[in-house]
Amino acid sequence: MTTLEVHSLSMTNFKSYEAETYSFGSGFQVIVGRNGMGKTNVLDALHYLGLCRSYFPLRDSELLRHGSEFFRLEASIRQDGRPFTYTAKVVPGSRKDFEKDKNTYSTLAEHIGQMPVVLIAPNDTEIISGFSEARRKFMDQTLCQVDQTYLAHLSSYNRLLLQRNAYLKSLLQGKRYDPAVLEAIDQQLSPSAEYIASARRTFVKELLELVRVNYQAISQAAEQPSGIYQGALDESNWSELMQQNHSTDLRMGRTMKGLHRDELVLTLDQHPARRFSSQGQLKSLVFALKIAQFQYTSSVMGRIPLLLLDDIFDKLDQYRVSALLTFLVDQQVGQVFITDTDEDRVPEALLKMKQAFRTFHVHESQITEVTTG
Amino acid sequence: MMEEFRKKDLICGLAGYFYGMNHSSRLLQEAVEAFSTLPGIGRKTALRLALHLLKQDAEQVDHLGDAIKRFRRDIRFCQTCFNLADGPQCAICADTHRNRKTICVVESVRDVMAIEETQQYRGLYHVLGGVINPLDGIGPEQLHIDSLVGRIRSDQPEEIIMAISPTIEGETTIYYISRLMRDLPVRISTIARGVAFGGELEYADEITLGRSIMSRIPYATNPD
Ligand SMILES: [Zn+2]
Numbered sequence: 001m002t003t004l005e006v007h008s009l010s011m012t013n014f015k016s017y018e019a020e021t022y023s024f025g026s027g028f029q030v031i032v033g034r035n036g037m038g039k040t041n042v043l044d045a046l047h048y049l050g051l052c053r054s055y056f057p058l059r060d061s062e063l064l065r066h067g068s069e070f071f072r073l074e075a076s077i078r079q080d081g082r083p084f085t086y087t088a089k090v091v092p093g094s095r096k097d098f099e100k101d102k103n104t105y106s107t108l109a110e111h112i113g114q115m116p117v118v119l120i121a122p123n124d125t126e127i128i129s130g131f132s133e134a135r136r137k138f139m140d141q142t143l144c145q146v147d148q149t150y151l152a153h154l155s156s157y158n159r160l161l162l163q164r165n166a167y168l169k170s171l172l173q174g175k176r177y178d179p180a181v182l183e184a185i186d187q188q189l190s191p192s193a194e195y196i197a198s199a200r201r202t203f204v205k206e207l208l209e210l211v212r213v214n215y216q217a218i219s220q221a222a223e224q225p226s227g228i229y230q231g232a233l234d235e236s237n238w239s240e241l242m243q244q245n246h247s248t249d250l251r252m253g254r255t256m257k258g259l260h261r262d263e264l265v266l267t268l269d270q271h272p273a274r275r276f277s278s279q280g281q282l283k284s285l286v287f288a289l290k291i292a293q294f295q296y297t298s299s300v301m302g303r304i305p306l307l308l309l310d311d312i313f314d315k316l317d318q319y320r321v322s323a324l325l326t327f328l329v330d331q332q333v334g335q336v337f338i339t340d341t342d343e344d345r346v347p348e349a350l351l352k353m354k355q356a357f358r359t360f361h362v363h364e365s366q367i368t369e370v371t372t373g
Numbered sequence: 374m375m376e377e378f379r380k381k382d383l384i385c386g387l388a389g390y391f392y393g394m395n396h397s398s399r400l401l402q403e404a405v406e407a408f409s410t411l412p413g414i415g416r417k418t419a420l421r422l423a424l425h426l427l428k429q430d431a432e433q434v435d436h437l438g439d440a441i442k443r444f445r446r447d448i449r450f451c452q453t454c455f456n457l458a459d460g461p462q463c464a465i466c467a468d469t470h471r472n473r474k475t476i477c478v479v480e481s482v483r484d485v486m487a488i489e490e491t492q493q494y495r496g497l498y499h500v501l502g503g504v505i506n507p508l509d510g511i512g513p514e515q516l517h518i519d520s521l522v523g524r525i526r527s528d529q530p531e532e533i534i535m536a537i538s539p540t541i542e543g544e545t546t547i548y549y550i551s552r553l554m555r556d557l558p559v560r561i562s563t564i565a566r567g568v569a570f571g572g573e574l575e576y577a578d579e580i581t582l583g584r585s586i587m588s589r590i591p592y593a594t595n596p597d
Contacts, residue, residue, distance in 0.1 A: 156541060166507035180513075184505070
C-alpha cells in the first residue's frame with residue numbers, strides 16, 4: 001500500500017483565497033478557525049485537484065474569487081516515494097486544464113484517480129436521508145475514481161441517454177419515427193449499462209461488508225446495518241428492458257426505465273435507514289459508509305487516498321471526538337486533513353494518542369501554523 | 374529594452390485609435406468590419422489585411438474580389454457524392470481512373486480533403502453532411518443517407534468504408550447506416566482506430582489517417 005502526501009498547496013483566486021501557498025506535513029493536518037473563515041475551501045481545493053471538481057454542487061464559475069477571471073490550484077505531493085506536481089488552471093466557461101508535472105492531460109478523465117481523495121462533510125447525511133440520486137452519485141463517485149473504464153462507460157451512458165431522450169422528445173413534436181435510430185443508440189447503451197450495473201452490484205456487496213464492521217466499531221450498538229442494490233438490469237438485459245418499455249417511452253417522450261432510476265437501499269435491522277434512523281444512528285451510519293468508501297478506494301487502488309474531514313466533529317463531546325479519531329487511526333490512514341471550529345479538541349485528542357499532527361489557524365483566508373505535534 | 378517598451382506602447386496606442394470605431398474613412402471601416410466577420414480574424418488583423426490591399430494593384434484586388442464572389446455564387450455540391458464541385462459532378466466522381474468499387478463515407482468535405490492529402494486512397498466518396506445527433510436536432514433525414522443507399526443499389530460498389538469520427542454520435546451513425554445496408558451485397562468496414570478516440574478526423578495527421586484507411590477493419594452489426 002503506497003501513500004500520498006501533500007507537501008504544499010497553492011491557491012490563486014480560488015474562492016476566498018487570492019494567492020496563498022501553504023506547507024503541510026505527514027499525518028494529521030488540523031485546520032481550525034471560526035465558520036466562514038475559509039477552512040472548507042482548503043479541503044475543496046484538494047478535492048478539486050483530485051477529481052477535477054468541487055465536492056459541493058458548485059459550478060467552476062462559483063469557485064472564482066470575486067472579480068477574478070481564472071483560478072489556479074497546485075499541489076506538490078509525494079506519492080509512491082516520488083515527487084509530483086498537479087496543477088489545475090481554470091477559466092470558467094472557456095478553459096479547464098489539468099497538468100501532471102507541467103504536462104497537460106489531453107482529457108480530464110486521464111487525471112481522475114491519479115490523486116485519490118475522499119472527503120467527508122456534514123451534508124453527507126443526504127446519502128442516507130436524501131433522494132436516490134444522492135446514493136447513485138455516491139456509488140458513481142467512488143467507482144469513477146478507482147476505475148477508468150467505469151468513468152468512460154458512465155459518461156457514454158449519460159451522453160447516449162441524453163441523445164435517446166432528445167430523439168424521443170422530437171417524436172412527440174411530430175418528427176417521423178425511425179426505429180433504426182433508437183436501435184443504433186440502444187446497441188451502444190447496452191454494453192455501458194451492463195458494465196455500470198455489474199460494477200455497482202459488486203461494489204455494493206463489498207461496501208456493505210465494510211459498513212457493517214465500521215458501524216459496530218463506531219456506534220457500539222446492537223443494530224445491524226445492511227442493504228441491497230435494486231437495479232433496472234436485475235432481471236433483464238438492456239435490450240429486453242427497452243423493448244418492454246418501448247410504447248411507454250414513445251408516449252412519454254423520454255426513457256422511463258434505466259440505471260438512472262437505480263437505488264441503493266440501506267437498512268438498519270431490516271428497516272429502511274432513510275426513514276427509521278435517529279440522528280445518532282444516522283451520523284454513525286454516514287461515517288461508517290464514508291469510511292467504507294475510503295477503505296474500498298484504498299484496497300482497489302493499492303494506494304491510500306487523502307482523507308479530508310470537513311467539520312464532522314461539530315456538536316460532539318470530547319469523548320466522541322476521541323473515539324472517532326481512535327477508530328480512524330486503527331484504519332490504515334495516510335495524510336488526513338481535518339477542519340474544526342474548536343481550536344483545542346482535535347489537537348488534544350491527537351496529542352493523547354501520540355499521533356503526528358500539525359495545527360493551522362485560519363482567519364479571513366490567512367493560514368498560520370500554530371504548533372507542530 | 375526601455376526603448377522597445379516605449380515603441381510597443383506607442384504602437385498599441387495607435388492601434389487602439391485605429392481599430393476603435395473612429396477611422397478617418399468610412400470605406401476603410403467597412404472593409405475592416407467585413408474582414409473581421411471571418412473566423413479567426415480580429416479587428417487588428419482585419420485592419421492589417423485592409424491596409425495591405427491598398428499596397429496592391431487595383432487589378433490584383435479586383436481578381437481577389439472576383440474569386441471570392443464567383444466561389445460563393447458558382448460553387449455546387451456534387452449530385453453524386455455531395456463533395457464541392459464546379460458543375461453537377463465533382464472532379465473525383467468524374468475521374469475515370471478512380472476505383473469505383475469503393476465508397477468512403479465521411480462527415481464533411483473537409484474530411485475528403487484530409488483523406489485526399491494522404492494520397493493513400495483511390496476510391497470514391499460520399500459526404501453525409503454531419504452525424505446523427507438528436508440533441509442538435511439532426512436525424513438521418515437531415516443527412517445524405519438516402520442518397521447513399523440509392524447509390525449502393527444502383528452502382529453496386531463492393532466496399533463501403535466508414536471514415537467517421539469514433540465519437541458517440543459517429544458510432545450511432547455508423548451503426549444506423551450499416552443497419553440499412555444489412556441486406557445489400559456490400560462489405561462494410563470502419564477505419565482502424567489509429568485515430569484517437571473522440572478525436573476529430575480532421576486533426577489526425579496524414580500518416581495516421583493514411584494508415585487507418587489502409588488497415589480498415591470489417592464492421593458487423595448485431596446478428597439479431
Ligand atoms: Zn462527387
